[in-house]
Amino acid sequence: MFARLFILFTTVSLLEIFVLVKVGGVLGALPTVALVIVTALIGSALVRSQGLQLVAQLQQRLAKGEMPGQQLIEGIMLIVTGVLLVTPGFVTDLCGLLLLQPSIRATIAKTILANVKFSSATMGGGFSQHNSGFSQSNIDNDVIEGEFERKDNDK
Template sequence: MAQPLRLAFLIALLAFPILEIGLLIRAGQYLGFWKLALIVLGTALLGTAAIRRTGLSVLAKARAQMEAGGQQGIDPLLDGLMQITAGMLLIFPGLICDVIGLLLLVPLFRQLLVTNVLPKLFTITTFGVGREGGPFRRPARPQDDGEGAQATSGPFDPMQDDGVTIEGEYERVSEETLDPQRGLKARAPRRTHT
């Protein structure tokens, strides 16, 4: 199943620039070179302005909202990420990229993506984006709360982890033990055990 998906992605990756160039040529024939050049330059300037306007303020807003309200802090971050993506798409010369970039600049379209499309594609958790029960989830284990054991599978908390001590040996090598001709001195280095 993964192989056909990779092949489709590769074909789309190769076909997209060809489609963009073909569409630019047709638009240049229809509109004329100078009008098309003005459109491409105008959308590139609009994309630069969108990226500059969004900037790092999105991260500050997302951090403030996550501290105040928890999960809702991801929405401004996604909104800002989509604005930056829109700016980058507008900078690229191509009419398909420009249309997608202009759509991403519309707040209603971005909100529609965040509320309807992205949740169907990804599970967004407070730790990151991925499948539910991803790498930051602790496996269920019994805990004694005085009323018997309960299985919990909450987020991993290193402060409440029982921990495992791993014992081993190491060897400390200093410049005194190195031999410039062979790399190590004739006598064996001193071993330290812990």
């Protein structure tokens, strides 16, 4: 796993440097830097607006009592998109702009949901879905309610 991540980050970094040098050779240094800054600003604004839309969708699903799995995965993808767009470079900006497309993001999220199994053991007990909404699946029947009073030993 470490080796794959190392290769990925090294390859992306080298590709970014190559593209920045080529674009800088054509446009010049200042226009290239300005273009990188503008893409980061525009990308950040787009991520913010789509994030707000996604939060609204998530709240609607929760209000209906439905599991918002796809919206949660798309939210994580939007965070990754924001990181890609703020990272200086044109290759990461291109990847970020692709993930900003709702159709592409939805397709990837559906693929992830179809290939990943969630269980209550890995989710810490979690919640189970019912027609009436969410209800806790592991209720502890040994709970004793009561009151307590703290007495300091220093007195």
